[in-house]
Amino acid sequence: MVRKTKAEALATRNLLLDTAERLFFERGVSKTSLADIAKAAEMTRGAIYWHFKNKYDLLQAMMERVRLPPETLLEAPVENAPLQAMRDYAVKMLRDTATNPRRRRVLSIMMHRCEKNEDEAKALTVRQQAAFIDCTSHIRLCMTTAVKLELLPANLDTDKATTMYLALLFGLISNWLFLPDNFDLEADAEALTDAFFPMLHHSPSLLK
Amino acid sequence: MVRKTKAEALATRNLLLDTAERLFFERGVSKTSLADIAKAAEMTRGAIYWHFKNKYDLLQAMMERVRLPPETLLEAPVENAPLQAMRDYAVKMLRDTATNPRRRRVLSIMMHRCEKNEDEAKALTVRQQAAFIDCTSHIRLCMTTAVKLELLPANLDTDKATTMYLALLFGLISNWLFLPDNFDLEADAEALTDAFFPMLHHSPSLLK
DNA sequence: CAATAAACATGCAGTCATGTATGTTTAAGC
DNA sequence: GCTTAAACATACATGACTGCATGTTTATTG
Incomplete structure (x- = not known):
């Protein structure tokens, strides 16, 4: 069930970012583990580590989504x-x-x-x-x-x-x-x- | 080397609070472990757990020191x-x-x-x-x-x-x-x- | 259509933090 | 002077969380 299309992969990435945004907001950053995010998104940590280098890379990407010049x-x-x-x-x-x-x-x-x-x-x-x-x-x-x-x-x-x-x-x-x-x-x-x-x-x- | 006098015990407590204040400020709360604080204060975690219930009790006591009505x-x-x-x-x-x-x-x-x-x-x-x-x-x-x-x-x-x-x-x-x-x-x-x-x-x- | 690699899933090792249980010493109370 | 308990130190069990290594499947490319 892997090797999705590019659009699907991007959707997965956005889903992970959405989920992280929700959990970080609810529980705080340090109290939210990557396993929490993966589980809430109905994925595994493997997906997160594929799209992001680590937790802070994910956090940074999440913040970039609202950064406007x-x-x-x-x-x-x-x-x-x-x-x-x-x-x-x-x-x-x-x-x-x-x-x-x-x-x-x-x-x-x-x-x-x-x-x-x-x-x-x-x-x-x-x-x-x-x-x-x-x-x-x-x-x-x-x-x-x-x-x-x-x-x-x-x-x-x-x-x-x-x-x-x-x-x-x-x-x-x-x-x-x-x-x-x-x-x-x-x-x-x-x-x-x-x-x-x-x-x-x-x-x-x-x-x- | 234990069973200090009351004044010494209070000094220990203040030392722990001072040290926690410094480390929390430098590294942030979640990135500072009780072992870090104990080590920096040249004590052990036993001292912390004697004076405070847990990390957040310590943090609260630390904040109370500057709380003024x-x-x-x-x-x-x-x-x-x-x-x-x-x-x-x-x-x-x-x-x-x-x-x-x-x-x-x-x-x-x-x-x-x-x-x-x-x-x-x-x-x-x-x-x-x-x-x-x-x-x-x-x-x-x-x-x-x-x-x-x-x-x-x-x-x-x-x-x-x-x-x-x-x-x-x-x-x-x-x-x-x-x-x-x-x-x-x-x-x-x-x-x-x-x-x-x-x-x-x-x-x-x-x-x- | 075969080979490659993207897009994940799974498993494992290692570290680290917490909480507690149990020592140990000595100031205090009588 | 003896007992008690305050004021810690030490040790251990437990449970995350991370990072990586290694599957596995399928879209894509030539």
């Missing part, structure tokens, strides 16, 4: 409307987190069900840190562009503003994933995002 | 100066996270080196969620009190304001622990905190 989300042209770009980015991230089950599960795994340590999973941590740094510099570019376009105060401390933006965005996502009943992320995504930008005009401590 | 930090009287209370709370939390190595390590373990799952560690997760809910209701009380004292707009959506406050606070801490070089938490604690409150006056989307 920042440009994808930033549809509004940054050079013309950087404030709109930042707003759209935040709203889309929040709404997608609230409504897209896959993104919700994977983000939850990344934030609350996967340990950042120095050995095997270090590559994963480094990758996440790199993504975060990318995101940081992108937002910083939006901030400085907005200042140049005189959309924000000339003496705005763009570094602090960037820090605040990212803290708010990630804080909202992390807190909601931790306790989804605490507030309605989908309904409030726009209001919470829009609340941020007046701060850049009215907070003296963000000026240089 | 919210009242401790909220020195400013909430009824008279709720805004000041919230400001002081945030600044103290941020500064203490930046300067207190123990708090930094333990918060890092809680946020980035410990998986929230449904089985053994569930008690820990439930406890953290309860603490978060406590904190939420406390901040909400500050917000409503400030509205009553006319320190904040009468039509402020205090729920959203609370959500924003907590997202900012936890987002700042989490992001800084994740990438400490991204910004200077100690130096910027006050400025970042002070930046928040003008938002409550100038953000239309936070009004009802």
Whole structure:
């Protein structure tokens, strides 16, 4: 019953990724063994070891499925409307987190069900840190562009503003994933995002 | 070489907690075995099993060492100066996270080196969620009190304001622990905190 | 149509972590 | 001064989980 067609093999791979995503979300990464995943997918560990090098390779592939380049989300042209770009980015991230089950599960795994340590999973941590740094510099570019376009105060401390933006965005996502009943992320995504930008005009401590 | 005095036994217990704190921080919780901890503390697993029920009991005791009741930090009287209370709370939390190595390590373990799952560690997760809910209701009380004292707009959506406050606070801490070089938490604690409150006056989307 | 290799399944060895049971020593209580 | 039990150390049994080696079958290719 082996040597399936290419499409079938890809389906198997996706099934393994789906199953791993579910189990990692339910039990956490370290408490989920490859045998657990194989059994839940009605396969054997042989299938996993054929498609993936090991557990962390599987985890990485699972995370790659929701990784989208920042440009994808930033549809509004940054050079013309950087404030709109930042707003759209935040709203889309929040709404997608609230409504897209896959993104919700994977983000939850990344934030609350996967340990950042120095050995095997270090590559994963480094990758996440790199993504975060990318995101940081992108937002910083939006901030400085907005200042140049005189959309924000000339003496705005763009570094602090960037820090605040990212803290708010990630804080909202992390807190909601931790306790989804605490507030309605989908309904409030726009209001919470829009609340941020007046701060850049009215907070003296963000000026240089 | 056994049957030490009570003080010595307490010192042993603290040594085990210190060592666990260090190893959990360096390697993550699930990748640190009790044998690792015992060896690093120059003890045996027998000592650990004498002082603690198991690994998660040890972890819980380790976390309790930095748990401080919210009242401790909220020195400013909430009824008279709720805004000041919230400001002081945030600044103290941020500064203490930046300067207190123990708090930094333990918060890092809680946020980035410990998986929230449904089985053994569930008690820990439930406890953290309860603490978060406590904190939420406390901040909400500050917000409503400030509205009553006319320190904040009468039509402020205090729920959203609370959500924003907590997202900012936890987002700042989490992001800084994740990438400490991204910004200077100690130096910027006050400025970042002070930046928040003008938002409550100038953000239309936070009004009802 | 034969050979190859893809796509798994199965089995085994080895390591490692946990929990417990049982020693051992000595501070404390009387 | 004798007993008890606190404060560990040691040893053992048990049960994963991983990685690899080796089947097995069938789509694919020339």
